[in-house]
Amino acid sequence: xxxxxxxxxxxxxxxxxxxxxxxxxxxxxxxxxxxxxxxxxxxxxxxxxxxxxxxxxxxxxxxxxxxxxxxxxxxxxxxxxxxxxxxxxxxxxxxxxxxxxxxxxxxxxxxxxxxxxxxxxxxxxxxxxxxxxxxxxxxxxxxxxxxxxxxxxxxxxxxxxxxxxxxxxxxxxxxxxxxxxxxxxxxxxxxxxxx
Amino acid sequence: xxxxxxxxxxxxxxxxxxxxxxxxxxxxxxxxxxxxxxxxxxxxxxxxxxxxxxxxxxxxxxxxxxxxxxxxxxxxxxxxxxxxxxxxxxxxxxxxxxxxxxxxxxxxxxxxxxxxxxxxxxxxxxxxxxxxxxxxxxxxxxxxxxxxxxxxxxxxx
Numbered sequence: 001x002x003x004x005x006x007x008x009x010x011x012x013x014x015x016x017x018x019x020x021x022x023x024x025x026x027x028x029x030x031x032x033x034x035x036x037x038x039x040x041x042x043x044x045x046x047x048x049x050x051x052x053x054x055x056x057x058x059x060x061x062x063x064x065x066x067x068x069x070x071x072x073x074x075x076x077x078x079x080x081x082x083x084x085x086x087x088x089x090x091x092x093x094x095x096x097x098x099x100x101x102x103x104x105x106x107x108x109x110x111x112x113x114x115x116x117x118x119x120x121x122x123x124x125x126x127x128x129x130x131x132x133x134x135x136x137x138x139x140x141x142x143x144x145x146x147x148x149x150x151x152x153x154x155x156x157x158x159x160x161x162x163x164x165x166x167x168x169x170x171x172x173x174x175x176x177x178x179x180x181x182x183x184x185x186x187x188x189x190x191x192x193x194x195x
Numbered sequence: 196x197x198x199x200x201x202x203x204x205x206x207x208x209x210x211x212x213x214x215x216x217x218x219x220x221x222x223x224x225x226x227x228x229x230x231x232x233x234x235x236x237x238x239x240x241x242x243x244x245x246x247x248x249x250x251x252x253x254x255x256x257x258x259x260x261x262x263x264x265x266x267x268x269x270x271x272x273x274x275x276x277x278x279x280x281x282x283x284x285x286x287x288x289x290x291x292x293x294x295x296x297x298x299x300x301x302x303x304x305x306x307x308x309x310x311x312x313x314x315x316x317x318x319x320x321x322x323x324x325x326x327x328x329x330x331x332x333x334x335x336x337x338x339x340x341x342x343x344x345x346x347x348x349x350x351x352x
Contacts, residue, residue: 004234005231012238016239019239021242063204063205068205069206069245071206072210
């Protein structure tokens with residue numbers, strides 16, 4: 001089977017957005033850390049999937065949360081994709097300023113964790129899980145803060161790569177520890193002992 | 196947020212799976228230039244109706260029925276444009292219900308209607324259509340093809 005031409009898919013996506021018929025749009029973005037699946041809802045990026053995550057599974061999750069009208073929209077999302085891949089190549093850049101939406105995060109605490117992370121842990125900084133839990137309102141919930149990061153639907157944009165375990169090491173990462181190291185290196189925030 | 200039937204697949208999987216065959220179908224019913232417009236409008240009509248579907252069965256046949264209806268609308272619209280009817284009327288006249296396939300095939304002979312329904316309502320493969328019509332699978336394929344040709348000729352007349 002041959003896919004429909006991009007211009008046709010984009011025409012459908014553009015009109016669907018105009019009429020409010022799209023629950024989510026997505027595209028694939030080629031970046032320095034591999035191919036990403038990027039999905040957006042009405043208010044911003046709702047999901048970023050790493051190369052190892054099957055696209056259909058990523059999008060099934062998006063459909064379960066936002067609705068089944070998920071559309072491929074390469075042109076509509078070209079700017080978002082370019083911003084993301086440019087940011088991933090610029091080791092002197094600033095913060096990644098892309099609108100995001102935690103619509104796929106059901107638990108209020110996990111949402112608070114991710115919001116605290118996005119708002120308060122900037123490029124070049126890192127934080128421990130316990131401290132992040134405290135900022136989200138529950139200092140005892142380091143483990144839950146870890147879960148919030150592990151299930152972060154919008155990695156890179158909400159920078160869960162900046163959260164490190166108190167036991168040392170780089171800790172786990174949805175996209176795999178080597179990507180966490182690469183992102184921290186890009187930001188000049190990789191602790192010397194981990195180099 | 197849309198509350199949809201739990202077994203409706205994400206829409207893009209339908210487009211990935213059936214988009215190219217819908218384009219082939221639209222080419223048979225119109226012409227290569229208009230076929231893309233037909234597919235585009237088919238997908239938009241399908242999107243408008245998608246959250247109202249109660250189940251996710253036979254979605255391929257459903258898309259074919261919409262595409263057939265859209266192609267016939269394009270023929271009618273084309274005639275009206277020749278008659279210099281204004282564009283606003285076309286928009287207003289566009290049916291809200293995506294699936295008025297029966298209206299499109301009404302007036303064709305019973306045999307042609309039956310053939311089209313087996314393929315595009317019951318969603319049968321050619322082997323199963325052959326069994327129902329008492330002919331071979333290649334003959335069933337020819338009958339569907341000829342039924343579509345009849346539809347096209349009638350609407351172009």
